[in-house]
Amino acid sequence: MPLEAYSRGSVYWARGRVEYEGRPITEYYRVSTGASTKAGAHEWIQRETERQRRRYLLGDEAEQLTMGDAVQLYDAKPADAKCLLDIVDALGDDFLEKPIVEVTPRYLRDLGFRLKPNASTDTMWRSIVTPLRAVINNAHDLGKCPPIKVKRYTDKERIDQDLNRGKQSRVERKPSDRAWIAAFCAHADVHNAALAHFMFETAARIDQAISILPEHLDLLRKRVWLKAAKGHPAQWVDISHDMMIELANLPPKRPLNRKTGKRMEARVFGYATPTGYRKRWLTICRDAGIAPLSAHAAGRHGFYTELRVRQGVDPVSAAKAGRWKSVSLPDQIYAHAEDDQAMLREQIRTGRVQRTEDETGIPLKQKGK
Incomplete structure (x- = not known):
């Protein structure tokens, strides 16, 4: 039993x-x-x-394995390594000496509230739970311990945490549109204008865009080589004729490495890091009198909303054009409704539209006579 x-x-x-x-x-x-x-x-x-x-x-080896042992076994990427270092600095030797068999899913979730009391549950998951779960499951892959499965924070936990910290998480992004892109580019330098055009047209992520080197351009065939990102491989991406001309006339720039003070290799859009554009974009948006948008909202969100909502492209074609593996995911995250909600409420009460003619074209008032 x-x-x-x-x-x-x-x-x-x-x-x-x-x-x-x-x-x-x-x-x-x-x-x-x-x-x-x-x-x-x-x-x-x-x-x-x-x-x-x-x-x-x-x-008995599984009983003796500690979190410190498991961390040493894990070949962390830079982002995960930073999160793990922060966790170790906060918890100290007690955490490193903790037997891995005592680390439960609830322990990992509770660590989020303990270490980041003023953060959203999404941030807790990304910076605490995810890297520690990866450490344990890596040790499992090496035959050192069993795997661990952790349930995500519930909607109630997310809402309660937002109330406690006085700030709402998961605020819906505002996507760009053609008018925003036009206003932005009218006040931008040639490199930032080209960057905005490129991301809006191709749905490239900012890290992919700023990593493009001159040798990644095949302008005769109107295509650009994008590096791998978030589940899809490196690949050639087609561009429009206008984009090809804009890139052909764009002189590469050598960004400055602020740590060493030396110039890096030339890049198409002239930025060294995925965050290097932010201050300049805020200035451009202020000068243009438009709402400040991140590169992700201006590019990837704007791209998909333009295709699906404004132009009515089918979800399969839109997802393929933006290199999404899932057809349903971009509809859930990247498609933003643009109808005025008050207007929709009025349409519900009035039968959607006030018709003045019947199907034959005869005015309804005349037909009543």
Whole structure:
């Protein structure tokens, strides 16, 4: 019989055996869980079951592996490495010496609230839960411990956290449109104007765009080589004739490396980092009298809203043009409704439109006579 919880007075106990694939792998349990609720007892049973299955499959090594050991095993990318360093600095040696078998999904989620009390749950997930989950699952891939699955923060947790910090998360992005692009480019220098045009036309991410070198341009064939990003491979992307002419007349620039004070290799749009454009774009937007938009909103969001909402392109073609693997994802995230909500409410009450003619073209008033 697998482990089950039962009440003894004010405390829940557990009885039974831990099983693996239907076979018992431990002696019979009859032990207090120390929990005063059934939910707490079930959590104790889950932890004990996972621990005994680890020992059964991996031996005592899994019991001895610490988070510090697992971090050392993980070949972190720069962004993940920074997050891990921040976590280690905040928690110290106690965290590094913590047995990995004691790290539960709830522990990881709770760390988000502990380490980033003023952040959104999305930020907690991205900077705390995701890198630590990757560390543990990497150790699992190496045969050192079992994997870990962590449920995302719930909508209620996100809303409660937003109330606690007095700031709303997941504010809908405002996409660019042709008028915004035209106003921006009218007040921008040639490199930033070309950058805005390029991202609006191709849905390139800012990191892809600023990484383009002169040798990545094949202007005779009207195409540009984009590096890999977020699940899609590096590839050639077609551009319009006007974009080809704009790039052909754009002199490459050598951005300054602010750490070394030296000039880097020439780049098409002249920026060294994905954030280097921000101050300049704010100035351009202010001079143009338009709302400031990020490169992502101006490019990728503007691209998809232009195709799907304004031009009515089918979702399969629009997703393929923007290099989205999923057809449904861009509709959920990148397509922004543009109808005035008050107008839509009026249309509901008035039957959508005030018709003045019937299908034959005869005015309704005349027909009534």
